[in-house]
Amino acid sequence: MPGFIVLSADEAAHVRGPASPPYALEPIERQGGVFILPADVLDHPAYAMHAEFLAARPQMDSADPSFPPALDPAED
Amino acid sequence: MSSITRRLGVMGQADVDVLSWRDTIVAAGGSISIAILSIASRFVAAEKASGAWGLTDDYWPFWGENLIQATVSLKQRRTVTLVNAPAFTARRHFATNGSSSYLDTGFIPSTHKIAASTHNVRLAVYLRDNLSSNSYAAGASSSSNRALRLRPRNASVAYLDANSSSGTYTLPAATSAGYTAGSRDAALGANSYGYKNGVAMVQTVAPTAFGSASLPVVPILVGGYNNAGVFAGPRATSIGFMTVGATLSAAQELAQYNAVQAWATAVGANV
Numbered sequence: 001m002p003g004f005i006v007l008s009a010d011e012a013a014h015v016r017g018p019a020s021p022p023y024a025l026e027p028i029e030r031q032g033g034v035f036i037l038p039a040d041v042l043d044h045p046a047y048a049m050h051a052e053f054l055a056a057r058p059q060m061d062s063a064d065p066s067f068p069p070a071l072d073p074a075e076d
Numbered sequence: 077m078s079s080i081t082r083r084l085g086v087m088g089q090a091d092v093d094v095l096s097w098r099d100t101i102v103a104a105g106g107s108i109s110i111a112i113l114s115i116a117s118r119f120v121a122a123e124k125a126s127g128a129w130g131l132t133d134d135y136w137p138f139w140g141e142n143l144i145q146a147t148v149s150l151k152q153r154r155t156v157t158l159v160n161a162p163a164f165t166a167r168r169h170f171a172t173n174g175s176s177s178y179l180d181t182g183f184i185p186s187t188h189k190i191a192a193s194t195h196n197v198r199l200a201v202y203l204r205d206n207l208s209s210n211s212y213a214a215g216a217s218s219s220s221n222r223a224l225r226l227r228p229r230n231a232s233v234a235y236l237d238a239n240s241s242s243g244t245y246t247l248p249a250a251t252s253a254g255y256t257a258g259s260r261d262a263a264l265g266a267n268s269y270g271y272k273n274g275v276a277m278v279q280t281v282a283p284t285a286f287g288s289a290s291l292p293v294v295p296i297l298v299g300g301y302n303n304a305g306v307f308a309g310p311r312a313t314s315i316g317f318m319t320v321g322a323t324l325s326a327a328q329e330l331a332q333y334n335a336v337q338a339w340a341t342a343v344g345a346n347v
Contacts, residue, residue: 018157022143022147023159023161024158025159027160038173038175041160041161046161070175
């Protein structure tokens with residue numbers, strides 16, 4: 001299952017925004033006030049400017065029972 | 077005049093709109109082969125012949141030869157932003173992960189529309205994967221009824237919102253793969269349409285509420301939808317192509333599917 005970097009609101013604000021064009025980072029808010037990014041960004045050259053900062057943040061697997069749920073389940 | 081333009085001109089295949097697309101790609105640091113110029117020119121010629129070109133506000137050929145080419149829209153020549161590392165495969169698609177990666181087209185329906193209008197709008201996507209999930213391939217929503225978005229397959233149906241509440245349509249085969257379009261040309265359930273690979277789908281539940289103030293005022297996202305500025309309804313999907321504009325006739329739907337499938341086949345992305 002895919003791995004994710006877990007960020008606080010302040011950490012999310014630190015990395016949010018344009019990266020190397022045409023890429024950008026926009027951490028996704030989850031329940032509990034935490035934010036996630038796919039771990040894929042760690043090895044992506046477009047996000048190299050944030051690699052060291054993001055590598056120091058905790059990671060979780062989406063299959064982990066404690067993985068923070070989405071804010072909005074898909075609507076009917 | 078460049079050598080490519082001269083060669084295509086001699087071949088009678090250079091379309092002026094495709095050359096403008098090429099110029100935008102090159103200016104952004106990308107490139108485009110003569111083969112793709114020819115394929116895209118045939119596509120645009122087919123669209124113009126059917127009348128669909130004038131009714132379609134923009135096209136996104138995500139199956140580009142390279143990243144820059146795949147991120148420049150064909151008609152309005154807008155640049156897509158790739159958010160949280162969606163995976164690009166040349167000549168195939170962008171793949172989103174169903175949780176955090178998506179594409180931001182920058183296309184705001186209410187302000188970037190030309191042919192579309194509040195009560196005449198259409199969104200279509202060409203997906204290369206089959207996933208049954210109550211999630212969104214693409215879309216934008218400003219309120220519960222000002223929603224332009226597609227859920228291409230949940231079990232045996234598709235949910236299509238054409239600046240309206242959801243209409244439910246029975247898929248001819250239980251797959252999300254292929255070309256799915258949702259549209260409407262009046263504020264009536266009977267004037268709401270769903271097409272799969274150019275063929276009308278049976279509407280099983282008609283939309284009952286219709287956006288009347290405007291089209292959505294936020295950009296269309298891909299791999300989920302834009303819920304008033306927040307990424308929502310994420311879908312793990314592989315998307316090769318997308319269009320937005322006004323409603324097409326049944327004949328234009330089929331003609332556009334044939335043209336899209338021809339482009340897909342030419343680059344090896346057909347499903």
